Amino acid sequence: MPEKFSWWIYFLLAVLLSIVTASAAPLDVEKTEVVELVAQQQSDHSFSYTNFNVTGFINITNSGSDDLSDIWVAIDLMNNASELSLYYNGSSSDVLITTDAAAASAATNGNINTSANYYVHIPLLKVGEVVSLYYDVDDTKVGIPILVDESYSVSKIPANTQQTWKVYFNLTLNTSALPSGVTSVNVNVTKYLSNQPANFGSNNWSTLGPIANPTTTEGTATTWDGPYTGNTQDALNVTEIILTPAVPQDNITFDVTGENTNSQRDATLEPFGFATIFFSFGDGLSGTSVIDVFAAGPATIAATKEGPVVNSSGTWWNESVNITNTAVGVAYVVRNVSLWAVNTTTGFPDMSAVIPGSWHDFTPSAQINPGDYWDSGKFTFKNDIVPVVWANMTLKLINDQTQGWWVVNSTTHEYNSSYGSSYIVVEKILVIGTYLVKATKHVIPNGTAADYDIYIVVENIGSDVTPTYLYIYDMIPNNFSVVPPMGVNKSEMLAVDALPADDNWNYSGKNGTTLPPAYAEGYYWTLYALNPGADGDGSYTNATEIANNQSIVIHYLVNGTGDFRLTDAFIVGIDPTFSMNAQTSPKITIVSGSAARNYENLFAIATAAVLLGAVVQRRKR
């Protein structure tokens, strides 16, 4: 038994709807499959569909003016993950659910379709009463009816600065998942910006909203004041969208403005709101169907006996049966009628003592509307004593929208008490705290007098790749000289090599004229972009980080002579080109189209005109 509160809400709404809907059939059978779905946006803008769940409800409601009895409903459950079960019994009797087609056939005198796999028997369903059934659909065997696709004008936004990005939100009818008879699907979309974690938002948004410049290729888009940011115009309604196999897609665009205070080093996928999708179409996803209904209502049966007529051949009696529809608003088909007579004995008549010639079976299949009747006519039989005439009948409610039973199929979103729909799309955008470059310089005596190994370790400990290029500067103090080789590990990361022919010198440039007084030479290295994720420990032996281009090690040897000052060697400079994006190119514009011409029609008309002239000339002869 499902326990979700929202299903109860759905159920109550369905009951209310069935009561207030004036056009409902007297015996209204509504099969509704409800779809729950949460689509979460991933960092690559694809969607991960979770919580996909399809559930079926069948509400059997007496919406007419007559109490109905002996109701049998034949249901062919398909692609189901659960048995058919009773969800709510509001009838005046017990409800039986069976898979025994033979029993159902026997109980209805063969008047119900036996190809179903479930049969529901409701002995009495008074006016206004309802019985609700439930089944769970195997979600792996049905498709998602409406697919979503969303992208943004930017792949990521920087933290701590107000940004505006355009959202491209596409709804696509998944025609392969729809039943073949579905010709259109009505859709409404409501999108909310949210900075509330409890409502698919993040409280890292210091400002969020408004939504601006909304467009849609189907229906109408209007902004309004939503409840989840405290700002105005932070929600969007797109209504009256009609998707069909010919027009299976709606493209919605709008601009969002916001500023995120993400202080994490790692890039963060920040939720900024959600969309709820409301839809409905007139068939089910699972293929389950209500294939037949048997029911009866108010009627009378009258067995009539006349006689005797005594003549030379014996004593004769007349018998007949009359069936009258006494209902107010339902019609029946008279299916099976039997008429017979037995002799009276002491006490109850012997039912096996059928008088020869008195038994008559009828299968009239005649429809009798309220107040109408069906009469068998008189039949005569011979019997010497006073007989007892019996009759029985089987009536079946007609399959009709106004005077009988009627099945309505639909699929819709599952109701959500908070958002109206449980078909939810969660939107997230990547927020980066940008890169952070750390340079560590090691000056290590190498065991030889006045010789020092210099290691400059450059690491990107931030959350994003650094721009290309990254510049590292180093200066050689006075009274020191560089002893080759000067190397970069790994050498492929050196973007510019000042002496490409000399493997002993790997640097991009040097400057010896504009240095501070304490320094004799300055070197710089132009490096390619560093990947994020280095641990920042300054180690010059971390082969993994070097292999991953997360850190680079520059190494050389200096030799001090005379009055050198080792402390002057502890200097290093970093000058990354601070920019969120790489350099962009001029816009590439290509023109194309069509310049085709075809004058066949003109030629054909001209030719026809000339030939017509020729015919006229010839007739003048």
Added chain:
Amino acid sequence: MKKIYFSLLLFAVILAGISEGQFIKVITISNYTLEVDVDESVHVKNIITVKNLINSPIVPGIGELRLQKRSPVKILFLPIPFTEKKSAIAVENVKVYTKDGKRIPVRVTDEGDYTTIVYEIWYPIEPGKEFTFVVEYESADLAESGILFRDVSIPVGSDMEIENIAARFNSDWRTVYIQNTLDRLPAGGIVFYTAEFSPLPLPQVGMKWSLLFWSIIFLLSVIIFIYIRNRQKDVQ
């Protein structure tokens, strides 16, 4: 027959202005392949490779493919010679993706008398390297169909040089005419790729069969007309 209009006489409006402001050449289109499948509707696939010419990485960013139809004015179904009207092209199933299938954001805008497909490429291209992407769409506006022939003429122009350009046509109908093509297009130039298709088993004769075929039919009808009129005069 090769056609190229450096003065941008045709399609001047939609190409005008886009080649301004480029003082240094930083990017070029190294390859451009046009694949056209002609049926009731025309399916066009533009396979475009751009190359970074400078020693800094480049992100192409926003690019545009502008589409315009130039066709004669029609009265009912009759095209009027020496007239022309410009109109936007209705496109559907528009897709832009990288050569390894990654989708690229795209949108279509109607600019009045032309249509723009706007795509956004945010992949950096390293110095000297290339990047290939595909712009694909369908349109029923690209083909002009008559009684026995279907004509397609697709121009291609760009504000930057196209180093290698080629076009391929496919159709269930027989190709009865196809225009020779350029293999290189300078910045600001336009080349037209023209082809004609027919269910008739006609050989390629270097000109459009729709003109040749109907000219012959028309000429024969005129000869018949003159013959009958002359015979009538002789009888009188």
